[in-house]
Amino acid sequence: MLQEPGRAPDLAGANKDGQQLFFANMSFQRRGAPRLTPDQRAPWKRRDKNNLPFQPGTGFAAEVGVRSTLFDMAPDPEVIAARVLVEDSDLTRYCAAVVREHAERAGWSKRQRNDVIRSLRLLQILRPTPTAKIRATDVLQLRQYSGNVISTIDVLAAAGLLIEDRPTRLERYFAAKTSTLPPLMKDQLEVWLQVLTEGARQAPRQIPRDPQTIRVHILGIEPIIHGWAEAGFQSFSEVTSADITAALGETGARRHIAGNALKSLFTTIKARRLIFANPTRGMKASPKATTIPLALDAAVIRQELNCPDPVVALAVALVAFHALTGKQLRHLQLTDISDGHLVLGNRDIPLAAPVRTRLAAWLDHRNRTWPGTANPHLLINRRTAPRLVPVGPQFPWVGLTLRPQALREDRILHEIHATGGDIRRICDLFGLSVDGATRYLNTVEHPDLTIEGERVPRT
Incomplete structure (x- = not known):
């Protein structure tokens, strides 16, 4: 459409052979409008001749006016x-x-x-x-x-x-576990999750919980709440103490975890007045289930120690010889190792000879593959080499038959048997608490691990 000077737009004529796809006079500018000076322009259009094109922190807003599109079309x-x-x-x-x-x-x-x-x-x-x-x-x-x-x-x-609007791993995990629940029950669980992640200042006050703790809570109650939903429950206000007792009786080894999670859930939603009564009030805590650590097959450990991949061999060696946790291994930095010693918190660990051999092989491979990397962590991969972050929890254990927790337990178990049950020694050597070390001490004279009064040798 051609608009003649001094005349209004002919809207009827413009739509005679087609459809107008914009609002009239929205972008019309009168002739002779004053031109903006550099100081009057938007901050993001001004340039700093001395340094950067734009001053940091100016020019971009979190929310600005955006015109709604008439229809969505993928770009060419x-x-x-x-x-x-x-x-x-x-x-x-x-x-x-x-x-x-x-x-x-x-x-x-x-x-x-x-x-x-x-x-x-x-x-x-x-x-x-x-x-x-x-x-x-x-x-x-x-x-x-x-x-x-x-x-x-x-x-x-x-x-x-x-x-940052990406859902966290915990939010994705929660959504996957609660997607099929009734709407009211899901809303109550979301309130509980919000209190656990952000804390609460109103009674009952609570500090934010660790994401791993929240994940364990969700894992503990997931089969219980799905069972209630399948039974026809639409809200947690319908749950009674008898329902909780019956559900905990079927959880087996997860009874302690599920019991604590249910107490946290019902205490929170009762304080927010989402239910009338707390069915877990006065309920005794379930005894904590303990497991017996068992030794791994030495042939499997030896096979992974001799893995041709240098990062796998080093990771297995550090855990098998010095009982590092997976988290400690991921966050190790190059400066933590000096003169054959590993400094881990307040512990000074002399590295075993097989560990030093595999450490030298990994450092050579690291320098050849990523010579220009500035990542300070000992273990890196293709994704973290150009960044400064640690590797993920599955690196380099993906595809291996060993897990770091089982390998760590095998090392501590071997030490407690070699010292005849010296609990003080393994506490100092591996940084365990007395309660944590007692779990391994109970295997020394365990009746199921002895044959006619003799201790079963470690394979």
Whole structure:
């Protein structure tokens, strides 16, 4: 439509052979409007000639006005690929200094730095508003355009432009375990989860719990609440003390975990007035179930110690000889090892000769594979080498028959039998509490582990 000067738009004529897809006069600007000076422009458009194109912390807002789209249409990949090559976006210039700093500090290659810059250009093209902060869930969409997700999120977080809206592992776990429950029961569980994760200042007051503790609580009550839902329960207000007693009687070894979780659940939702009475009030705590640690097959341990993968051999050696936990192993740093000694908290551990041999082999492999990495952790992989974070809990145990907890128990069990039950020694050697060490001490004269009064030798 061509609008003639001095005449109003002919809307009827414009819609005669087609449909108008915009609101009239929304973007109409009168002729002769004064031009803005550099000081009057939006902060994100002003440039600092002395240093950065933009001053850090200015120019991008968490929430800005966004026009609703008439319909959703996937971008054309060919058009996106062509625009990325020539895009000179405000976002890229705003994050230029942060990208350069991250590249130098984390030892990025030129290819990875260019991948991050390309990902920032993709975000500028794909997002509807050029001055809004970026949500982490939007960055995840870059995978379909071969974009770099993890490093781009790190850069945006350092620049103060990231809105973290990704669900945590605990939230994803909770959603998977409660997706099929009745709506009212699920709402009550969400209130309980919120109190556990964020704490509560009103009675009963509570500090935030560790995510692993919350996960154990959910694991303990999951079969019970699903059983109630299958029986026709729509809310926890319908649960009685008899129902809880009957449910705990069927849990077996999880009775202690399930009992504590149910007490926490009903105490919380009763305090929030979501139920009329607390059916767990006055209920005695269930006795804690204990297990007997058993020795592993020495042939399996020997096979993993001689694994051709140097990181697997080192991880198995550190746990098999010095009983490190999986968490301690992941967070070990290069500076924790010096002159054949491992400093772990207030413990100074002389490394065994097989451990030192495998440590030297891993360090050689590490330096050859990632010569420019600045990650301070001892164990790294392809995903963490260009960053400064530790490896995940499954590295490098994926595909192995051994688990770090079972391997640690085998080492402590061997030590308690070799010393004849010297509980003080294993407390000092492995950093155990007296209660934790007693679990291993009970295996020394256990009737099921002896043959005619003689101790069963360790294989």
